[in-house]
Amino acid sequence: STRRFEETYAQVKKNFHSSFRVLFGGGRAELKLVDPDSVLESGIDILAQPPGKKLEHISLLSGGERSLVAIALLFAVYRVKPSPFCVLDEIDAALDDKNIGQFIGMLAEFADKSQFLIISHNKKTVTSATSLLGVTMEESGVSKLVTIKLKNQEDAKVHA
Amino acid sequence: STRRFEETYAQVKKNFHSSFRVLFGGGRAELKLVDPDSVLESGIDILAQPPGKKLEHISLLSGGERSLVAIALLFAVYRVKPSPFCVLDEIDAALDDKNIGQFIGMLAEFADKSQFLIISHNKKTVTSATSLLGVTMEESGVSKLVTIKLKNQEDAKVHA
Amino acid sequence: MILKSIELFGFKSFADRTKIEIRDGISAIIGPNGCGKSNILDAIKWVLGEQSTRNLRAEKMEDVIFAGTEQRKALNVAEVSLMLCNDDNLFPVEMSEIQVKRRIYRNAESEYFINNAPAKLKDVRELFFDTGIGKTAYSIMEQGKIDAILSNKPEDRRFIFEEAA
Amino acid sequence: MILKSIELFGFKSFADRTKIEIRDGISAIIGPNGCGKSNILDAIKWVLGEQSTRNLRAEKMEDVIFAGTEQRKALNVAEVSLMLCNDDNLFPVEMSEIQVKRRIYRNAESEYFINNAPAKLKDVRELFFDTGIGKTAYSIMEQGKIDAILSNKPEDRRFIFEEAA
Numbered sequence: 001s002t003r004r005f006e007e008t009y010a011q012v013k014k015n016f017h018s019s020f021r022v023l024f025g026g027g028r029a030e031l032k033l034v035d036p037d038s039v040l041e042s043g044i045d046i047l048a049q050p051p052g053k054k055l056e057h058i059s060l061l062s063g064g065e066r067s068l069v070a071i072a073l074l075f076a077v078y079r080v081k082p083s084p085f086c087v088l089d090e091i092d093a094a095l096d097d098k099n100i101g102q103f104i105g106m107l108a109e110f111a112d113k114s115q116f117l118i119i120s121h122n123k124k125t126v127t128s129a130t131s132l133l134g135v136t137m138e139e140s141g142v143s144k145l146v147t148i149k150l151k152n153q154e155d156a157k158v159h160a
Numbered sequence: 161s162t163r164r165f166e167e168t169y170a171q172v173k174k175n176f177h178s179s180f181r182v183l184f185g186g187g188r189a190e191l192k193l194v195d196p197d198s199v200l201e202s203g204i205d206i207l208a209q210p211p212g213k214k215l216e217h218i219s220l221l222s223g224g225e226r227s228l229v230a231i232a233l234l235f236a237v238y239r240v241k242p243s244p245f246c247v248l249d250e251i252d253a254a255l256d257d258k259n260i261g262q263f264i265g266m267l268a269e270f271a272d273k274s275q276f277l278i279i280s281h282n283k284k285t286v287t288s289a290t291s292l293l294g295v296t297m298e299e300s301g302v303s304k305l306v307t308i309k310l311k312n313q314e315d316a317k318v319h320a
Numbered sequence: 321m322i323l324k325s326i327e328l329f330g331f332k333s334f335a336d337r338t339k340i341e342i343r344d345g346i347s348a349i350i351g352p353n354g355c356g357k358s359n360i361l362d363a364i365k366w367v368l369g370e371q372s373t374r375n376l377r378a379e380k381m382e383d384v385i386f387a388g389t390e391q392r393k394a395l396n397v398a399e400v401s402l403m404l405c406n407d408d409n410l411f412p413v414e415m416s417e418i419q420v421k422r423r424i425y426r427n428a429e430s431e432y433f434i435n436n437a438p439a440k441l442k443d444v445r446e447l448f449f450d451t452g453i454g455k456t457a458y459s460i461m462e463q464g465k466i467d468a469i470l471s472n473k474p475e476d477r478r479f480i481f482e483e484a485a
Numbered sequence: 486m487i488l489k490s491i492e493l494f495g496f497k498s499f500a501d502r503t504k505i506e507i508r509d510g511i512s513a514i515i516g517p518n519g520c521g522k523s524n525i526l527d528a529i530k531w532v533l534g535e536q537s538t539r540n541l542r543a544e545k546m547e548d549v550i551f552a553g554t555e556q557r558k559a560l561n562v563a564e565v566s567l568m569l570c571n572d573d574n575l576f577p578v579e580m581s582e583i584q585v586k587r588r589i590y591r592n593a594e595s596e597y598f599i600n601n602a603p604a605k606l607k608d609v610r611e612l613f614f615d616t617g618i619g620k621t622a623y624s625i626m627e628q629g630k631i632d633a634i635l636s637n638k639p640e641d642r643r644f645i646f647e648e649a650a
């Protein structure tokens with residue numbers, strides 16, 4: 001079990017470094033066991049160095065940088081064992097336009113392997129989707145689904 | 161001291177109810193002392209009823225609804241004792257377009273009493289500002305200020 | 321495609337029976353604040369067997385039943401069904417299509433159904449065991465929780481253990 | 486207008502001396518992720534006397550000194566100045582303009598200055614006492630902390646006490 005953990009951990013570590021570099025366009029990131037002698041109980045520290053900056057503990061990074069690091073880790077674990085479907089709720093909330101582009105670029109790579117349900121308020125994220133599920137509350141407090149055609153062609157068919 | 165607390169609390173309570181109604185366009189909200197007999201040590205529960213919905217504990221509200229309730233409380237306290245300047249860091253992150261409009265509408269009411277520094281990625285929030293301070297990192301890891309004219313007229317003057 | 325549809329009835333703000341067809345690729349769920357998007361995520365966790373009310377933004381399990389509005393009375397039962405495709409034999413069963421359903425009445429325990437036959441929570445868990453659905457590290461990422469992935473506490477890095485398990 | 490300008494030098498990512506003129510009304514601070522916007526907020530908290538490194542997203546106080554990049558060496562001192570207008574006699578002093586400055590060298594304690602005269606932290610606190618600046622409930626709202634206002638724990642509702650105080 002320690003052995004399986006170490007193999008998985010090694011893979012996640014490697015994927016994390018590479019997905020970080022793709023999302024940040026450079027730099028590097030590392031996972032580090034707090035207690036390498038007690039692998040199954042140890043915490044894991046995360047160090048990140050955005051391009052041009054210094055390697056530091058992620059607690060010093062900005063809100064958006066932390067979100068992007070978390071997304072790198074999410075996809076790193078995902079590559080080890082992709083789940084058939086994945087639901088992500090507003091994980092792009094802290095990202096600026098450029099980083100939203102980076103995020104949806106990486107998401108596109110996984111879209112053929114799994115189904116993704118992405119909840120988002122961001123226009124860029126939403127227009128990159130292959131289908132749209134609109135939720136409204138025409139009647140206060142009661143949710144209703146509307147199907148929306150992409151390219152701003154709302155046909156408001158109600159699924160009920 | 162208990163008496164001053166109770167007076168302040170009563171004012172905040174009243175302001176909270178009214179700012180909630182303005183931001184949500186209706187409904188009602190209440191502050192409630194968990195332990196009314198031990199006013200100075202008691203926790204305060206917050207109940208909210210968005211228009212048409214049921215009065216419930218705020219833990220059941222959505223991310224955006226919670227942000228708007230927090231903004232209502234922030235302004236409620238603010239009205240009791242306005243501070244000369246106020247710095248708000250991305251408090252609009254979870255709000256949809258309509259609620260951003262509500263937020264900046266209320267902000268405008270206080271703009272003549274105090275100076276506000278609003279950090280935001282949202283175009284609607286940013287274009288409602290009276291002046292713009294742009295921060296960039298031309299050189300990796302080194303922050304620099306750029307003055308930007310509103311109405312998308314970037315003149316990139318560097319304050320250094 | 322594995323997930324074909326999600327059907328909600330009486331679950332949180334979904335007072336009316338609502339069937340959500342899911343296509344391949346990336347589906348964006350959009351709508352104004354408070355309209356019910358995160359409730360759909362809660363419904364998926366719930367039907368997969370979520371036992372922690374805190375993880376469902378509720379205090380007791382019956383809080384997931386539609387509580388009524390100014391115009392409508394509360395309902396007494398909540399139900400969520402997941403329709404799954406088994407053409408690739410991902411699930412350890414014969415059928416090519418699987419329906420998993422969970423239902424709760426007020427003041428009662430949850431009931432589970434697999435293809436409409438009564439089942440126990442452990443049957444649902446066994447059905448999904450080793451498919452990577454639901455319990456897999458971060459396959460369901462709640463609103464506001466993205467930062468928690470970065471916690472270095474051992475208990476928060478469940479992902480490594482579940483992957484290795 | 487009370488706040489005229491903020492000047493940062495060697496504070497976090499502000500390696501170069503940077504003076505930010507603040508006008509009346511609503512100023513929006515914009516820029517890409519990680520460019521330094523929240524660092525400006527940290528600078529304001531810091532010069533007003535913030536003692537908790539956690540509230541500054543730092544582990545030790547000298548973490549606020551520019552730590553260098555791949556191209557530049559680290560600096561050894563951080564300094565932040567606030568320029569305030571006293572025309573309305575908000576502050577208990579004679580001058581119509583007040584400069585508050587905080588400086589820290591590596592391996593040393595913070596130094597404070599009021600109009601360039603050395604001062605103690607308690608002098609700075611007395612200067613701002615009863616003006617509603619900084620310590621006032623929610624006059625400085627950090628990124629990601631808006632939800633914390635809603636906590637019902639007594640210790641988190643400091644706002645009521647500080648208003649009543």
Ligand SMILES: Nc1ncnc2c1ncn2[C@@H]1O[C@H](COP(=O)(O)OP(=O)(O)OP(=O)(O)O)[C@@H](O)[C@H]1O
Nearest residue numbers: 222223224332353354355356357358359385386387
């Ligand atoms: N049992 C219930 N009965 C009726 N309504 C409920 C129930 N539980 C939750 N709700 C309502 O559902 C709404 C929250 O829905 P949800 O969290 O899905 O919103 P959202 O679309 O994700 O919004 P946001 O964009 O702000 O995150 C709340 O207004 C809440 O009152």
Ligand SMILES: Nc1ncnc2c1ncn2[C@@H]1O[C@H](COP(=O)(O)OP(=O)(O)OP(=O)(O)O)[C@@H](O)[C@H]1O
Nearest residue numbers: 062063064497518519520521522523524550551552
């Ligand atoms: N002592 C320091 N020396 C050099 N750089 C530092 C120091 N402390 C913090 N930084 C850098 O400042 C950056 C964070 O800046 P800040 O939090 O202000 O970003 P931001 O503009 O608010 O971004 P976001 O939009 O993502 O919230 C980080 O990249 C961090 O590496």
Ligand SMILES: [Mg+2]
Nearest residue numbers: 222223358463
């Ligand atoms: Mg939500």
Ligand SMILES: [Mg+2]
Nearest residue numbers: 062063523628
């Ligand atoms: Mg920030």
